[in-house]
Amino acid sequence: MxxxxxxxxxxxxxxxxxxxxxxxxxxxxxxxxxxxxxxxxxxxxxxxxxxxxxxxxxxxxxxxxxxxxxxxxxxxxxxxxxxxxxxxxxxxxxxxxxxxxxxxxxxxxxxxxxxxxxxxxxxxxxxxxxxxxxxxxxxxxxxxxxxxxxxxxxxxxxxxxxxxxxxxxxxxxxxxxxxxxxxxxxxxxxxxxxxxxxxxxxxxxxxxxxxxxxxxxxxxxxxxxxxxxxxxxxxxxxxxxxxxxxxxxxxxxxxxxxxxxxxxxxxKKDDVPNLLAKEELNLLARLMGSMKAENMPETETGFxxxxxxxxxxxxxxxxxxxxxxxxFGVINIQAMQDEHVATQLAQIAGQFAEGEEQPENLSSSKGDDLLAMMDDL
Known part of the structure; x- marks a missing residue:
């Protein structure tokens, strides 16, 4: 690859x-x-x-x-x-x-x-x-x-x-x-x-x-x-x-x-084991914990x-x-501010991380950094 x-x-x-x-x-x-x-x-x-x-x-x-x-x-x-x-x-x-x-x-x-x-x-x-x-x-x-x-x-x-x-x-x-x-x-x-x-x-x-x-x-x-x-x-x-x-x-x-x-x-359904599961959980946890339902100025009207x-x-x-x-045959997740869900996902991601080394070039910070940067824009 x-x-x-x-x-x-x-x-x-x-x-x-x-x-x-x-x-x-x-x-x-x-x-x-x-x-x-x-x-x-x-x-x-x-x-x-x-x-x-x-x-x-x-x-x-x-x-x-x-x-x-x-x-x-x-x-x-x-x-x-x-x-x-x-x-x-x-x-x-x-x-x-x-x-x-x-x-x-x-x-x-x-x-x-x-x-x-x-x-x-x-x-x-x-x-x-x-x-x-x-x-x-x-x-x-x-x-x-x-x-x-x-x-x-x-x-x-x-x-x-x-x-x-x-x-x-x-x-x-x-x-x-x-x-x-x-x-x-x-x-x-x-x-x-x-x-x-x-x-x-x-x-x-x-x-x-x-x-x-x-x-x-x-x-x-x-x-x-x-x-x-x-x-x-x-x-x-x-x-x-x-x-x-x-x-x-x-x-x-x-x-x-x-x-x-x-x-x-x-x-075909995507039922092959996902090697990036840990990184994806980290991405979703950060997404749900930081995304606002309305991230536009109050003076602007969305459409x-x-x-x-x-x-x-x-x-x-x-x-x-x-x-x-x-x-994909997966449960849809609503990407809204939900502290309870974010906490659960963070715990799951932590369990994946315990006792396991990050593969080279695939540190969990990469995906986090991309979405974090988008949050700041």
Missing amino acids: SVRTLPLVFINLGGEMLYILDQRLQAHNTSEDNSEKVMNDIVGAMFSKDFMDELLKPQQLYSHRTLKTVLTRLAHASIMRLNPASMDRLYELMVMAFKYQVFLCPRPKDLLLITYNHIDTIREFVRHTPVVVNQVDETHRKIIEVYSSLPEGEFQLLRQTLLIFFQDMHVRVSIFLKNKVQNHNGRFALLTSGPVPHGIDVPGLIRMFDRKGREVRRGEFPTGGSYTSPIRQGCFELHGDRVIRLGINMYTGNHPEETHTSKSHSV RINLFTTDQEEEDAGASGGAEQSL
């Missing part, structure tokens, strides 16, 4: 979240001032210096449950509010969009292309706020500094870590179904033809060499597809008549169904965003348990 995966996952999922929230804010006819404030607050919290410095430290990738907790806190860093059912849907859309983009990468190093495109679009969202733009620019610089020098093998390991992270997520998204890039079982339909990665020869040729390294014979084999040399234009990869967009906002067009998702029956077509649909989704229950 790569210890450099978490920053890319967080930035790309955060970018997808901002794409969706921007689309929903426009659909709800939210005032320009409120929309700009929501974007500035979320991006400011997401790219704060201390938070990013902690995130960029080598560490294992969080589970879906823990990552969703952090992203929920990020979404609520502004005056906007999402109820649990809408947050479930938002997380599903974020993960499936990023998963599809990872599948489309011709080579592992193109994961950086997705990240850079997300950062560029995020910068556009806050272009009128120089302080926040500077935060985005500084994060962009750090990502280039950390990842541009990594060897190809590390990027391959990073890609494998991402595929393991995504492997049990098969949520059907209407925009993918409409464009026929996703099957009805929730799995993506990937073509076996198109351009090969940059710097790679088109498959189908066998070359044989003698002991001195001289080519002595050639042969061919059927590849099962029609491959071509890569044609790269900026941030696009040309694939026949199709333009593959890596990390570009796909919600900018007129897609009334873009936030519709449905569960696939092939989704709610609904990712469903109607309020009734949102209520029905919440009543049925939402995505969290069907995906």
